[in-house]
Amino acid sequence: MNSKTIAYGILRAVAIIVGVLILLWFLYKIQSVLIYIAFASVISLMGRPLVSFLKRKLKFNNTVAVVCTLFITILLFLSIFTLFVPIVVEQGQLIGEIDVNSISDDLDQLNQEISDYFNIDKLSFVELVKKTDLMQFLDLKAVPNTINSFLSGFGSVLIGVFSVLFISFFLLKDSLLLENSLLVFAKKEDENKFMRAFTKIKDLLSRYFVGLLLQVFILFVLYTILLLVFDVNNAIAVALIAAIFNLIPYIGPLFGGIFVLILATTSNLGFDFPTVILPKLAYILIGYMIIQLIDNFLNQPLIFGTSVKSHPLEIFLAILIFGLLFGIGGLIVAVPSYTAIKVIAKEFLSEYKIVKTLTKDL
Template identity: 25%
Template sequence: MKIKQINRINSVLIFVLLILGSMYIGASFLIPFTFAIFLATLILPVTNFLEQKFKIARITSSFIGTLIIFIGAGLIFYLLIHQIGVLLNDLVDRRNQILLFVQVIQENLATAFDISLDQQKKMAQDNLLSGINFLQSYLTNILSNIIGIILNFLLILIYLFLLLLNRGKFTDFMMMYTADEKKKETAEILEETEKVANYYLWGRIKVMTILAIMYLILFSAYGLEHMVLLVVFGAIITIIPYIGPFFSGFLPVVFMIIFDHSYMEVISFAVIILIVQLIESYVLEPLIIGSEVKQNPLFIIIGVLLGGMVWGMAGLILFVPLFSILKIIFDNTQELKPVGFLMGYESSGEKEGIIEKIQKKFKKNID
């Protein structure tokens, strides 16, 4: 009996390793295709609405849905590139202020660590050449990455259009390989998977929008420069759990320090940023995204780390919703229900917390 259990565990581990290896090897194909699948679930209600309400042909509604994604993502990408250009021009104009800031840091280092300015200058000269070489390679990588992102984005749009156009065939394909007694269960799993993916993505967009509004109000109140760049970047980066919110709050504080704000302003600003982050993580996400896609925090961290190892930056974004879909499959498969239970998040205690109560009232008012 023990030998059978060990063999079964070994088979599962080998299967998981094969899946991860295949995902790593086929990343160039799977990453844009997976992005296209999630974007298709995001825009699917719009295309269905166009077809049902205005009797538009599927090919036309699919093109309109793809065009909406193209315009939305294109505007965000253009805004980021434009604001980065504005920031670089501003840094060139402020070179004297930056040099003064560096001088203050050097004086503080000389006082704190007993390193003279001449020693610091010599160290800087010794590392200057290697720094220039690193900067050149870094800029080259950025340029190639931007070109790669544009090409992948165009590929995603092609996949997206074809997925929307042929969406009925994929369901029929799954049903052809499903036994008659399992077809109803399979249809429910597919429907729930589509619903949760759509709910997660739209909920994430709503959270990012509200966070952007709070950032905009806060940055305007403090007169923070380049706030458009920080708002857009800060809202988008939060799609990566744990890592994203850290950079979302850290960069504005750095800008406050660099652009010559007082210590009291920086401290109060950092405290308010922390409060905004807590509101986003513990109020907005439970209320808007809800418990339907709630996962065990341990598996969220595992998904982020594993995604980064297998698919890089794309994995940081995609693996968390992929884990949510896997949880649905596990919850509806008798042999895998324990795994689904392990991946889920169960509140400790029988009494509802304040967030759960607000969440129920919030959903009731919407319904």
């Protein structure tokens, strides 16, 4: 090997490294656009069954079906948004009416009742809240500044929403748009494999996201009934938040349960702990656990088993690995990412025994 060949190899390696770094820098700079595309892709996957229904059953043309689907999507998100607006406005009005001494007395009473009932020392977290002077920490004077900051960023939010809807429209209108865009990176002889893989991934993920939407809706209804029965303040909004928490596998229901119990406790500050607060919390916790059992043994097997055609153990390990690698975000994207990897592996690595075993149901 002569010096020219060595120099050429070094220059080629340097050029590749520089090219990769430039590509990564470019992707970092356009990360907001990539996020828009990701959200639009999810909306298009969830909307595909509705578009197909409108075209097949109601004989809508493609464009009208897509517009109706996006209109329904907008109405859904607006409904969720308007659900929270009155609550935020109400809480904002109540901030100025908060009696710090009354809250301190209620917390002190609750703390003393819990201590007496369980025969333990006063809970340190209540003392910590009181010692830190929570209301001063919140600095109510900063609320207007926070609102102004929110309003100043409202324009960016509108741009993001418009971008997501615009991209979603074309992804729904032309179901092959994304595939054709990605085919530029495929070799000519591999194009058929890429198309088969993309089509299968779209079908599986479309069923998966629709299943998740159904799961959240079922949990929302059950949580709402539970919280209304026990007269928890803002039961509908709290139920929706708890249901959305379930999108995070395993730890989401835990956070949702803690959130529900905290709201149930604050809804009853000032009442007697042994006779009112504790029994109500116990009933709510039992109801919440029953709902989680329904979700774990009915909803999730149906979604994971039928939609993505994976064994529950596979799903558990995939979620665990993605969670360790990427944190909470990894937990959320674990199932769709693992599904896409399985489909691609089946098309391009089907000669390996492990791939055949894992993808035999696809």
